[in-house]
Amino acid sequence: MELSLLGLGSLMTIIVIAQVISRYGLNHSLFWSEELARYLLVWLTFLGATVAYFRGMHPGVDVIYRRLSPENKRYLRIISHLLCLILFLVMIWQGTQFSYFVRLQITPALNLPKWTIFSIIPISGLIFMLHGFAFIWRELFTGEHRHE
Amino acid sequence: AFTMKLGVVTKPGSAQNIVAEKFKELVEQRSNGALSVKIFHSASLGNETEILQQIQLGTIQLGIITSGPFDSFDPIVRVIDYPFLFKDSQQADEILDGPLGQEILTSLESSGFKGLCFSENGFRNLTNSRKPVNSPNDIDGLKIRVMSSALHKAIWQALGANPTPMPWPIYTELEQGVIDGQENPLWVMEVYKFYEIQKHMTLTRHVYSAHIDVASLNWWNSLDSDTQELLQKSMYDAAKFQRADNRAKNAQRLEMLKQKGMKVVETPDIGALREKVSSLKEIELFSDPKVQSLLTRTLEATR
Amino acid sequence: MSEFGLLILLAVLFLINVPIACSIGIVSIIAIAIKGDFSMMVVIQRMFGGTDSFHLMAVPLFMYAGLLMEKGGISRRIIDFANALVGWLPGGLAAVAIVSAMLFAGISGSAAADTAAVGALLIPAMKRSGYDSDFAAAVQASGGSIGVIIPPSIPMIIFGFLTGASIGKLFAAGIIPGIIIGLSLIIIASILSHRNGYKAAVPFSLSRIFHSFFKSLLALGTPLLILGGILFGIFTATESAAAAVLYSLIIGGFVHRELKFSDLKPIFIEGSIIAAIVMFIIATASVFSWLAAIEDIPSLVAGGLLQISDNPIILLILINLILLIAGTFVETTAALILLVPMIVALQPQLGIDLIHLGVIIVTNLAIGMLTPPMGICLIVSGAISGDSISAISRRILPFLMILIVDLLLITFYPPLTMFLSSLVGN
Ligand code: NA
Ligand code: NA
Numbered sequence: 001m002e003l004s005l006l007g008l009g010s011l012m013t014i015i016v017i018a019q020v021i022s023r024y025g026l027n028h029s030l031f032w033s034e035e036l037a038r039y040l041l042v043w044l045t046f047l048g049a050t051v052a053y054f055r056g057m058h059p060g061v062d063v064i065y066r067r068l069s070p071e072n073k074r075y076l077r078i079i080s081h082l083l084c085l086i087l088f089l090v091m092i093w094q095g096t097q098f099s100y101f102v103r104l105q106i107t108p109a110l111n112l113p114k115w116t117i118f119s120i121i122p123i124s125g126l127i128f129m130l131h132g133f134a135f136i137w138r139e140l141f142t143g144e145h146r147h148e
Numbered sequence: 149a150f151t152m153k154l155g156v157v158t159k160p161g162s163a164q165n166i167v168a169e170k171f172k173e174l175v176e177q178r179s180n181g182a183l184s185v186k187i188f189h190s191a192s193l194g195n196e197t198e199i200l201q202q203i204q205l206g207t208i209q210l211g212i213i214t215s216g217p218f219d220s221f222d223p224i225v226r227v228i229d230y231p232f233l234f235k236d237s238q239q240a241d242e243i244l245d246g247p248l249g250q251e252i253l254t255s256l257e258s259s260g261f262k263g264l265c266f267s268e269n270g271f272r273n274l275t276n277s278r279k280p281v282n283s284p285n286d287i288d289g290l291k292i293r294v295m296s297s298a299l300h301k302a303i304w305q306a307l308g309a310n311p312t313p314m315p316w317p318i319y320t321e322l323e324q325g326v327i328d329g330q331e332n333p334l335w336v337m338e339v340y341k342f343y344e345i346q347k348h349m350t351l352t353r354h355v356y357s358a359h360i361d362v363a364s365l366n367w368w369n370s371l372d373s374d375t376q377e378l379l380q381k382s383m384y385d386a387a388k389f390q391r392a393d394n395r396a397k398n399a400q401r402l403e404m405l406k407q408k409g410m411k412v413v414e415t416p417d418i419g420a421l422r423e424k425v426s427s428l429k430e431i432e433l434f435s436d437p438k439v440q441s442l443l444t445r446t447l448e449a450t451r
Numbered sequence: 452m453s454e455f456g457l458l459i460l461l462a463v464l465f466l467i468n469v470p471i472a473c474s475i476g477i478v479s480i481i482a483i484a485i486k487g488d489f490s491m492m493v494v495i496q497r498m499f500g501g502t503d504s505f506h507l508m509a510v511p512l513f514m515y516a517g518l519l520m521e522k523g524g525i526s527r528r529i530i531d532f533a534n535a536l537v538g539w540l541p542g543g544l545a546a547v548a549i550v551s552a553m554l555f556a557g558i559s560g561s562a563a564a565d566t567a568a569v570g571a572l573l574i575p576a577m578k579r580s581g582y583d584s585d586f587a588a589a590v591q592a593s594g595g596s597i598g599v600i601i602p603p604s605i606p607m608i609i610f611g612f613l614t615g616a617s618i619g620k621l622f623a624a625g626i627i628p629g630i631i632i633g634l635s636l637i638i639i640a641s642i643l644s645h646r647n648g649y650k651a652a653v654p655f656s657l658s659r660i661f662h663s664f665f666k667s668l669l670a671l672g673t674p675l676l677i678l679g680g681i682l683f684g685i686f687t688a689t690e691s692a693a694a695a696v697l698y699s700l701i702i703g704g705f706v707h708r709e710l711k712f713s714d715l716k717p718i719f720i721e722g723s724i725i726a727a728i729v730m731f732i733i734a735t736a737s738v739f740s741w742l743a744a745i746e747d748i749p750s751l752v753a754g755g756l757l758q759i760s761d762n763p764i765i766l767l768i769l770i771n772l773i774l775l776i777a778g779t780f781v782e783t784t785a786a787l788i789l790l791v792p793m794i795v796a797l798q799p800q801l802g803i804d805l806i807h808l809g810v811i812i813v814t815n816l817a818i819g820m821l822t823p824p825m826g827i828c829l830i831v832s833g834a835i836s837g838d839s840i841s842a843i844s845r846r847i848l849p850f851l852m853i854l855i856v857d858l859l860l861i862t863f864y865p866p867l868t869m870f871l872s873s874l875v876g877n
Pocket of ligand 2: 781819822826
């Protein structure tokens, strides 16, 4: 997963640099570069967000949480993961529906089927959900948790 | 009272907004307040493609959308954007208000849109910061910002330019010289103040930019026929009002742009430009039989 | 459920430590489910549409650039130069921390990155020289907030993305306010250090200044590359970020020879994750702001404010207050997406330029990064120094006060922002 971020991020950087060089060096603007780089950014966003969730890096407001007993902290973490599942399930369910909804549309510059681009949302929703289940499982049955 | 939601991407004062506001006025007046229209402008709901998707989803009911974004839903709209298709506004009206235009509107139903009628951005013209453009030779190598559309890219490549896709707004990029020029109808040059940063304009009139005024088909079918008729008539009247308004203002706009210091080439060598793009009707984009058939008949009718 | 009920729910989710991005997404989903007349698919469309932007590509690119500069020895040279420049002042290291943060701000688009990059070296150094740990953290946090005012700036990029304002002009407009804020922070830091008996770090030496200046010349060239490239029309803001990545690769890898090929992998991965955290907030907040738009909330709020007063000065003060309060509780990106449409709806009554308004908003949110509970600079700084947020918050009060003075100056004296931005493109 982290390797995919390396690939997406470096490819995006290279494309933007290539566009500048091509525009000045060759006086020929790459027509596909802007669109492709944008979609790489979207993929990077959603995949990167799942990695950040796995690592517990998404910022929250912890003023109350910090003052709780370890036991109460554990309850709050479980509640938080359960609530997040609402978002993840909508990403999976509605994301699949939306990908189907745009199945006939193509992207303007690259002529790619749009559903392939949009599918990153249900895919990342699924990854989010699996992480979420794993967190809850550990909290409930093994007593471990990855992060404070 | 039922409030229908109408989406446009541009800001108040723009061509789309004039149609929208006139439509709102007519509907509310003719229905004696039984129907009302809420306009969402300035891309507050998303870009034009996203507004169209929201119409398909029934989240909003209506939209005044330029023809370009329909391209990814139904290739038949490409015919309108064919370069140097219409000689003048009267011919554009004849075709688009006639059976050929109706064919496009009807075709949109398979994508979930009820096509009501056409209003206009107007004929697109070229501006640039480098040199006066009279003939295709002058276009050679100019970095022209074009919309992210395969057809517009093909047109400008055929004309010899270096078409550069760039997201709107582009004022700063023009000002800084990241791109040399852009192409848009006259009202855009006025509303977005391109006269401050672009020295040269040529009335190329290379593409007639239409709006397609659409409703959500599911929603439309749920209305009784009186309401349908009222809405259809109001949209058509709003569109006719806006087209006349836009054309009436174009003369003043041209004067204003000249006064602001733009050098305008009013009669470029259209024949030579047209010649450059003559092979476009054979390209892949028009290869769909339905599209090719409509294009052939429209070229026939406008000859 | 009323809009008010939804806001309460959002506050509850925030307070029980549900990630901000998820909280906003969950509340939006519940609102759509309750309303019942919108397809839930619009959640997906807005999450996608909110992140599908050429302008926002600058977010990860500036993250990569910042990390590359740190690894490539560029930040260390900047700190050496700052040390020679202001290390001789009373409480020299505190001034060094702020000047380094100002210089690093010219490279980094994020206040958290600025605080972390400079603080990692300077907070331990201050503690070793006998500074109170919580004071050292407070100094570094306040300096780091300049990271979003001196360009490049991620919040300015997001503001430009939301309003269509020129990002190049916003960048230029931030330079003078950033310098003023930096200088005012140095004055406060020096006074407080003097009172606490902290000594100068190094004696004043012109040759040291010149020596370190030449060693850091290439490092200091980065901000010039970014701004110059935009000002002279060589590239767009996004492209300038890519150019900064390339430049820092070359300087760090071939000139300083401190950046190894094996460093690239962790840099691109970590940079992508940090960018994704910001972008994911943009994704879910875009759903929320779509809902707000379709319910017409921005113009209702703007109308409500106009009921209080239509005097531009009072309105600007009200806006500053709302932003300061929002910045206290809400993360910067979320605050921008939620509040900018409402504030921009008031622009005609305010009678000020959109660029000026953008800088006012970003400055407010920069101050919000220094206020608990949601103050990213406090969090980063505290993580480095090992102090609690509340301990640092006490020591940061004098800095906050001078920042509010700066904010009023920036708000009511437009030339500070408009002078440089009016030069862009001419
Ligand atoms: Na910065
Ligand atoms: Na805060």
